[in-house]
Amino acid sequence: MILIIIICIPIIGLCQNNSFKKEYIHNLDQSEIEIIVNKGTELPFSGKYNDFFEQGEYVCKACNHPLYKSNSKFEYKCGWPSFDDEIKGATIKIPDNSYGMERIEICCANCFGHLGHVFYGENLTNKNTRHCVNSLSLKFNSLKLNN
Ligand SMILES: [Zn+2]
Numbered sequence: 001m002i003l004i005i006i007i008c009i010p011i012i013g014l015c016q017n018n019s020f021k022k023e024y025i026h027n028l029d030q031s032e033i034e035i036i037v038n039k040g041t042e043l044p045f046s047g048k049y050n051d052f053f054e055q056g057e058y059v060c061k062a063c064n065h066p067l068y069k070s071n072s073k074f075e076y077k078c079g080w081p082s083f084d085d086e087i088k089g090a091t092i093k094i095p096d097n098s099y100g101m102e103r104i105e106i107c108c109a110n111c112f113g114h115l116g117h118v119f120y121g122e123n124l125t126n127k128n129t130r131h132c133v134n135s136l137s138l139k140f141n142s143l144k145l146n147n
Pocket residue numbers: 060061062063064065108109110111112113
């Protein structure tokens with residue numbers, strides 16, 4: 001019994017380090033909480049940034065951490081926004097074996113909110129990477145020309 005406790009404490013501690021920082025929850029409505037905190041997935045083709053290609057920057061909906069530039073967004077008709085690169089250090093990657101699939105979850109590196117999944121080796125762009133992100137996890141800021 002004591003051995004189990006000793007083994008479990010570091011595991012629980014590790015999980016807590018990657019769980020959503022509750023201080024940002026007041027920025028989210030119920031549908032955003034379902035995706036960002038409860039790691040849900042919005043319905044394909046439902047998100048407002050799925051078919052959206054304006055110039056600017058995407059930040060985390062919960063904490064405003066910069067995540068993606070519009071020039072890394074590409075059209076891939078999978079139903080969710082696709083990016084082939086992130087702003088350096090914007091996300092953390094966590095192995096996700098849910099639903100019998102081996103995937104890599106991406107979370108905001110600041111608040112650990114769920115963004116989506118990243119896929120490699122699909123040969124869709126030169127960077128050979130696809131960040132498949134829920135629109136509900138993102139907020140778009142248009143490019144400030146006088147910046
Ligand atoms: Zn965040």
